[in-house]
Amino acid sequence: MQEKWLNDIAALNKRREAAAAAGGTARIDKQHAAGKLTARERMEALFDDDTFVEINDMISARSTDFGMDKKKKPGDGVVTGYGKIHGRTAFASSQDFTIGGGSLGEAHAQKICRAMDLALANKAPFISINDSGGARIEEGIDSLSGYADIFYRNTISSGVIPQISVILGPCAGGACYSPAICDYIFMAENNSQMYITGPAVVKSVTGEVISAADLGGAAVHSAVSGVAQFVYPDDLSCLNGVRRLLAYLPQNNEDHSLIIPGKAVDRCSTLADIVPADPKKGYDVREIINSFADENSFFEVQPDFARNIVVGFARLNGKTLGIVANQAAFMAGSLDINASDKGARFIRFCDCFNIPILTLVDVPAFLPGSQQEHNGIIRHGAKMLFAYAEAVVPKVSVIMRKAYGGAYIAMNSKGLGADIVYAWPIAEIAVMGAAGAVAIIGKSAIDATEDPAAKKAELIREYNDKFMNPYVAAEHGYVDEVIHPAETRERIVSAFEMLENKAKTLPNKKHGNIPL
């Protein structure tokens, strides 16, 4: 009996070593030479030290077509398991490019699905690290079905557990749809690519010659397509970014974010110096955020895409909140298609995961023009309105400067369900700016006078005095309090404390039909 124990343990150790060897030393060296970590090294970097536990390390391909029985390796090109991140359980999969190019076959998909099922059942975040050549062609339709099984689980888990995709190598074809369904996508500048159709097929079908990086690299997806939300230089910094993001998030949709005490910051007495009273002059709204958020707590999401709106997580007295802010420094902070998509997605994520939302308003309009109209600003802009109206988390707005027309409504106005709305004394809450309004409602009077310029100036002054202030809105109950900018942090903290136990439900329905 003793001997059988020893023999069996020796056999177990041999199998474990084979699994840990991945694709072999040569392929591991090649991975490292490309500036990439191996699948298991990435897991070690992601999870708290000494907490990662691998599961299903011996699952291997069952297919025997095209010589698969000779090519198969334990693990089938993906490492899956669980561990702790900031002391809290999380699950992850990490594709192993050293085995079959990380290609996805039936067993590979089965492993990922097992880990996803465990994450959902245990109400913990799921992180997928992508580094794969795509579907394993030898396994045919079983590969495609494997992808479908993963996409199905991404969808069912959406809004229940945070799902994060980290692209640390190629991610091509249908494989892109799992990251696309996840909440956040991280990419590394030195090695990430995502595209539905690669450069070779693009060239053969359309004749266009384009590099992989220009077609679907990190810069493209972070700044142009809006597919990725976070970009870091390399694997290690990317995985650290994931750790940083998870520090702001709860484990699941029934949980609340960690309270992480930090240094309270209140530089709101300087806000009147940062924000020009002239509504035509720009400033960086991130300076506003950093004047009241806990020190170094603002973590911007998607900073390079739709820069006319700023979204991100911050802390106030250690508690996470989501911030949506018009960025006057870019396109005067107007809302366009991309900004509406970016804002709406962030608002809905916060609502999914019980993260209160603070909205900082300085918006002149939805961006006019045929390009916007023909590309559907109507339905894209509607996403912002829908997202805010649907959100049941505490919602507080601060109208800093301009708030005109439909864009004012879209930026968490009272009518859309804002719990508390503050306004600064320089706020202008109106259907439109004075010049535009007078051109319409004062046209007859201007045309009738001998001195149209003087009449126009007089009417603009009248309009400014009457409407371009926050007091009409305050008198009508659309603004709860007009505050001194120096009072901003104090008021925001007070409002969110008051709203801590907010409990609001929506009418019973399967789900709404947000314009897409």
Next chain:
Amino acid sequence: MDKKNIIAIAAAVIAEEENIDVQEIRIISCHALSADSLQNYIASHGIEYKKYQLED
């Protein structure tokens, strides 16, 4: 027989077969191998790296 005893017996057998002092045998897990591999990669590439923690 628990895990510790099984490993101890295996270590004793290996020591006898290899004719080495059993005190010299180190039990390394595959998990530890990966951790060591990551640390070796960081060290060999001169990378400045600190894992992000909550206090950061």
